[in-house]
Amino acid sequence: MHRLALSAVLVLAALSAAADPLPSWKDGPAKQAITGFVTDVTKAGGKDFVPPAQRIAVFDNDGTLWIEQPMYTQLAFVLDRLKVLAPAHPEWTEQQPFKAALEGDLATLGAAGSEGLLQLVIATHSGMTSAEFETIALDWIGAARHPRFQQPYTQLIYQPMLELLEYLRGNGFKTFIVSGGGADFMRPWSETVYGIPPEQVIGSQIAQRFEVRDGVPVIVREPEVAFIDDQAGKPVGIQRHIGRRPILAFGNSDGDIQMLQWTTGAPGPSLGLILHHTDAEREYAYDRESHFGRLDKALALAPENGWVLVSMKDAWSHLFPPTQGSQPDE
Amino acid sequence: MHRLALSAVLVLAALSAAADPLPSWKDGPAKQAITGFVTDVTKAGGKDFVPPAQRIAVFDNDGTLWIEQPMYTQLAFVLDRLKVLAPAHPEWTEQQPFKAALEGDLATLGAAGSEGLLQLVIATHSGMTSAEFETIALDWIGAARHPRFQQPYTQLIYQPMLELLEYLRGNGFKTFIVSGGGADFMRPWSETVYGIPPEQVIGSQIAQRFEVRDGVPVIVREPEVAFIDDQAGKPVGIQRHIGRRPILAFGNSDGDIQMLQWTTGAPGPSLGLILHHTDAEREYAYDRESHFGRLDKALALAPENGWVLVSMKDAWSHLFPPTQGSQPDE
Ligand SMILES: [Ca+2]
Ligand SMILES: [Ca+2]
Numbered sequence: 008m009h010r011l012a013l014s015a016v017l018v019l020a021a022l023s024a025a026a027d028p029l030p031s032w033k034d035g036p037a038k039q040a041i042t043g044f045v046t047d048v049t050k051a052g053g054k055d056f057v058p059p060a061q062r063i064a065v066f067d068n069d070g071t072l073w074i075e076q077p078m079y080t081q082l083a084f085v086l087d088r089l090k091v092l093a094p095a096h097p098e099w100t101e102q103q104p105f106k107a108a109l110e111g112d113l114a115t116l117g118a119a120g121s122e123g124l125l126q127l128v129i130a131t132h133s134g135m136t137s138a139e140f141e142t143i144a145l146d147w148i149g150a151a152r153h154p155r156f157q158q159p160y161t162q163l164i165y166q167p168m169l170e171l172l173e174y175l176r177g178n179g180f181k182t183f184i185v186s187g188g189g190a191d192f193m194r195p196w197s198e199t200v201y202g203i204p205p206e207q208v209i210g211s212q213i214a215q216r217f218e219v220r221d222g223v224p225v226i227v228r229e230p231e232v233a234f235i236d237d238q239a240g241k242p243v244g245i246q247r248h249i250g251r252r253p254i255l256a257f258g259n260s261d262g263d264i265q266m267l268q269w270t271t272g273a274p275g276p277s278l279g280l281i282l283h284h285t286d287a288e289r290e291y292a293y294d295r296e297s298h299f300g301r302l303d304k305a306l307a308l309a310p311e312n313g314w315v316l317v318s319m320k321d322a323w324s325h326l327f328p329p330t331q332g333s334q335p336d337e
Numbered sequence: 338m339h340r341l342a343l344s345a346v347l348v349l350a351a352l353s354a355a356a357d358p359l360p361s362w363k364d365g366p367a368k369q370a371i372t373g374f375v376t377d378v379t380k381a382g383g384k385d386f387v388p389p390a391q392r393i394a395v396f397d398n399d400g401t402l403w404i405e406q407p408m409y410t411q412l413a414f415v416l417d418r419l420k421v422l423a424p425a426h427p428e429w430t431e432q433q434p435f436k437a438a439l440e441g442d443l444a445t446l447g448a449a450g451s452e453g454l455l456q457l458v459i460a461t462h463s464g465m466t467s468a469e470f471e472t473i474a475l476d477w478i479g480a481a482r483h484p485r486f487q488q489p490y491t492q493l494i495y496q497p498m499l500e501l502l503e504y505l506r507g508n509g510f511k512t513f514i515v516s517g518g519g520a521d522f523m524r525p526w527s528e529t530v531y532g533i534p535p536e537q538v539i540g541s542q543i544a545q546r547f548e549v550r551d552g553v554p555v556i557v558r559e560p561e562v563a564f565i566d567d568q569a570g571k572p573v574g575i576q577r578h579i580g581r582r583p584i585l586a587f588g589n590s591d592g593d594i595q596m597l598q599w600t601t602g603a604p605g606p607s608l609g610l611i612l613h614h615t616d617a618e619r620e621y622a623y624d625r626e627s628h629f630g631r632l633d634k635a636l637a638l639a640p641e642n643g644w645v646l647v648s649m650k651d652a653w654s655h656l657f658p659p660t661q662g663s664q665p666d667e
Binding site: 060137181194204206207208215216218224226233241243246247248249251268272 | 390393467511520521524528534535536537538542545546547548549553554556563569570571572573576577578579580581595598599602
């Protein structure tokens with residue numbers, strides 16, 4: 008579809024948004040599950056009414072709110088940062104997993120496992136102040152481009168999810184990110200991109216220390232992991248940070264199982280959703296075999312838990328926000 | 338003053354609140370500092386304007402929002418819980434610091450230091466699920482009475498601080514608790530009592546673990562400290578949880594020094610405040626020598642940092658909320 012025609016479609020979609028708060032969602036079971044749930048919990052006097060203060064909705068980030076292929080965006084950040092830092096670390100040319108990372112040897116990197124990955128994260132995410140890291144993350148996210156779409160990663164966010172976040176907030180929900188990724192990597196841009204302020208971003212964190220340096224108070228990022236917000240860490244992160252149980256959770260991989268269990272295993276109304284990447288043409292198609300965002304056990308657990316599978320290909324009419332320009336399928 | 342007359346005064350105070358958002362604050366430098374600051378940062382186009390999203394205000398709890406004498410309220414909770422749990426722990430009658438705690442031997446307890454206190458906290462705050470602990474905390478806070486005022490602790494909160502919280506929120510601020518006390522001890526009642534939802538309560542935390550028990554997902558509280566949100570831990574807790582710097586901080590003891598430094602040491606407008614307990618008649622008078630809420634170094638640091646001292650006796654016309662009934666001075 009020509010760009011101008013696309014714009015017209017999107018303007019029309021925006022105009023009809025008052026009638027349809029989720030214009031990029033096709034009619035179908037996923038959309039019905041969402042709107043039905045929101046209608047039920049907001050209906051004053053209804054049997055499933057939930058007071059606004061308890062309308063907590065949690066969203067995974069990678070592969071749920073934005074793209075995570077061909078690799079997690081934060082891993083692309085790590086690899087780029089390693090190149091910037093390499094001249095000061097000549098030992099990396101001999102030392103694994105740094106050598107593999109610098110050479111783009113993903114096979115060796117994969118073999119180094121999560122332990123190896125953690126070494127790379129620590130090397131690139133610590134040693135500076137919180138303010139310095141914020142600048143580094145913001146500069147990178149502004150400059151980096153996705154290898155396939157040649158767009159900034161913050162454009163490769165899912166328009167239907169933006170609409171869902173907005174729809175939930177418009178219905179008194181408070182929206183949180185609960186991600187295995189680094190909280191401080193997401194926070195500098197989460198408000199602009201998702202409308203989610205930094206204080207509603209829960210993620211993995213490295214240790215931090217306060218000190219007064221030459222009279223200036225700073226927070227220093229230390230080479231040690233403080234919290235991994237993935238798998239069983241997700242409900243723990245939710246409890247630590249929010250202190251109450253969500254009533255809606257949206258994820259896309261096995262790392263979200265426990266968050267979904269914690270959300271939908273509570274008494275009272277709740278909704279669990281799983282985005283299934285089924286759209287090789289417009290984005291990617293992957294599940295059980297993927298290195299990033301593997302969706303295997305969660306697929307098996309979905310039916311018995313009533314988790315709603317959202318097939319990207321079937322459920323979404325548009326993928327990325329209009330400012331991104333063209334989309335492969337349009 | 339007779340209770341009925343007091344009520345009339347308070348109704349009148351409420352009626353004039355539209356004109357004066359801080360009716361329990363006497364005119365003077367503290368009140369002027371607060372209203373001047375709020376006017377400056379909310380004035381669109383003004384040189385000190387701060388966008389609403391960045392209007393983060395952090396409040397210490399013990400001795401700042403509520404009473405902390407003759408001992409921290411959470412310590413009273415710990416001592417009561419130990420009595421409840423003692424029958425299942427016959428070894429405590431011989432074992433310190435449990436023996437001292439059960440006998441009310443505060444001297445021995447004090448000698449056991451923070452290490453000893455931590456043992457008591459862990460014994461009373463772990464081993465149950467998060468839901469069970471919430472019930473325990475709520476039941477206790479509803480039943481316990483302050484030894485001097487014979488009121489629930491949630492009535493021994495400071496009316497001027499309630500007004501300040503409300504005033505700030507009315508001016509686009511987001512209000513947070515940043516306390517050395519346990520987050521999960523405060524969260525069950527913070528919204529009702531302070532209008533601060535659990536997700537805006539930052540405090541010390543013990544380790545937690547997610548598990549599915551006979552098909553039911555639970556979070557189990559573990560006998561290990563995960564985070565101490567005091568002194569240098571306060572700015573770290575703020576950074577971990579909020580991810581941006583506050584522009585207003587209110588504390589009352591040396592434990593708040595780093596939070597005040599982190600807040601007022603930032604570029605741009607900021608306000609640091611210290612409540613000074615100077616009112617033995619209506620509440621308590623203490624600072625440098627107190628075991629709970631010692632205010633010593635922070636007093637010395639206040640002038641050079643521009644931190645505003647709020648003398649309870651001089652700055653506040655009322656201490657406790659009206660529903661509490663009578664106040665010693667009225
Ligand atoms: Ca994911
Ligand atoms: Ca205090």
